[in-house]
Amino acid sequence: MKKLLILPSVCLALVFSCSQKKQEFGLEISTDASQILKGKALFEQNCSTCHNFNEDAIGPNLSGLTRQVETSWIREFIKNPQQAIDAKDPRALELLAKYKTPMPGFPQLGEEIEAILSYLHTFETLPLEISGDTTSNLIPEKIQDSGIRLEVELFAQLPASDTMPPLAKMTKMEPIPGTERLMINDQRIGIYEIVNQEPILYLNVLEKRPAMVSKPGWATGVGSFAFHPEFESNGLFYTAHTEPGGTQVSDFGFTDSLKVFMQWVLTEWKAEDPKAKVFKGTDREILRIDNSSQAHGMQELTFNPNSKKGDSDFGLLYIGYGDGGTAEKRFAAISNHQGAGIYSSIIRIDPLGTDGKNGKYGIPKINPFAGVPGKAGEIVAYGFRNPNRIFWDSKGQLFATDIGQHSIEEINKIEPGKFYGWPIREGRFRINPFGSFRALYPLGEDDAKAGVTYPLIQLEHDETVAVIGGYFIPSGKLQGKFVFGDIPSGRLFFADLSQPNPEVQTWGVTFEGKEISMKALVNNDRVDLKFGIDGKGNVFIMSKAEGKVYKLRL
Incomplete structure (x- = not known):
């Protein structure tokens, strides 16, 4: 239940200050013990990434909520928050103004909402208003529109893997190296090949890995994939997927006092015939990592596309792994490890090696901490959320690209062995991982002592709330520029990353000759924007909402 009930305490004060008679709310909510336990499990599965009962986080502190707001309003807001926003409901508009993006609706929960209400009702204390909220207008300069508009055309559509949006959960579309075979994932299913603009299921990961789960959360399931640069001869490729916590013994974990909610699993697949349209072959698990929530796990797998055979990083697998939600759960040391752990890191492994922690992968000698006592040899750089x-x-x-907590999104220029700040920095600001995540502070005079490498680009959440990287444009009006965007809204940006202080501007699209917003293009207020590229360098924009892929006419 991502961003469930984003309702700040200040909003409560505004809404109820005009009431002359004190009202009692929640009298109809069940206090049955079994109902509460069921609600607790549902809350932990669907809501805990964004909410707690101690303070505002991605969403608000929910303590005392059911005793301050009508039960019927809470129930209907969970089902369809956009309806409340469209109706100009004062509470809903307060939420949107404070948290920048609307939550998705959860009509599928049905009667289970009652159990969640029962659990929420066990928290009686109304939260105190947060002091020191310094997360507004941190960056006064606003991003300007370039006036550039590129025509898009519908290229392909994945089969629906659910009955309600997002209809198909793609995160990546790239070619098999050295070929024009174009591969795309659906997080709920596996990997498709786009043939003549039609998807053909290449690998059903869910069938091969029945323990796989693709909810809750936007990033769960088959999160990423990467084909080895010599796939045509060796048949090797790699996937990352999620399974429930405790499914198997992990290779990397954390303190027993923090619950393992999910595990991210890295798998190597070997195709008997690399030219086959449907996978047939063998597989082996390479790596299993514990995650404390459904968020911030193994979001990226990739090989350096510029690397040639004989280069030092040819055939080495890069993995982006976030903090697993540990910082927000007040276990900051898990991500603030000074290079000794693999969370909040970009790691690089040799999938064909054997000197890694479990003997199923290798640690490249070129890694900055390879062979360094007390450091994780897998790390390239660390300090990412x-x-x-x-x-x-x-x-x-x-x-x-690095998705921030509550205030700042980043694009980072990566240097080996460097620390990029999280969880003691968000963008070029200080944050206290044991205090309020809504409070950011200027850098101190002694900031150099922290050894932080700061982002090349930082964007405040009034511009974008969840950055997603795209590709460099090979020709046309945006030639040489890097395009990227905001996942929820679909807002499109570009910048020249070769500059020391890149200027960020927006661009837009036209469809069938007419300018159109991304939300209108995909028929949904949550765009769920992603990008793709083919073997010829054509760039695509994709949306999970309807599972559609659009080609840019450059």
């Missing part, structure tokens, strides 16, 4: 895209420019410079 959610490094969801790793990419290179034509000169071989490595970059990564």
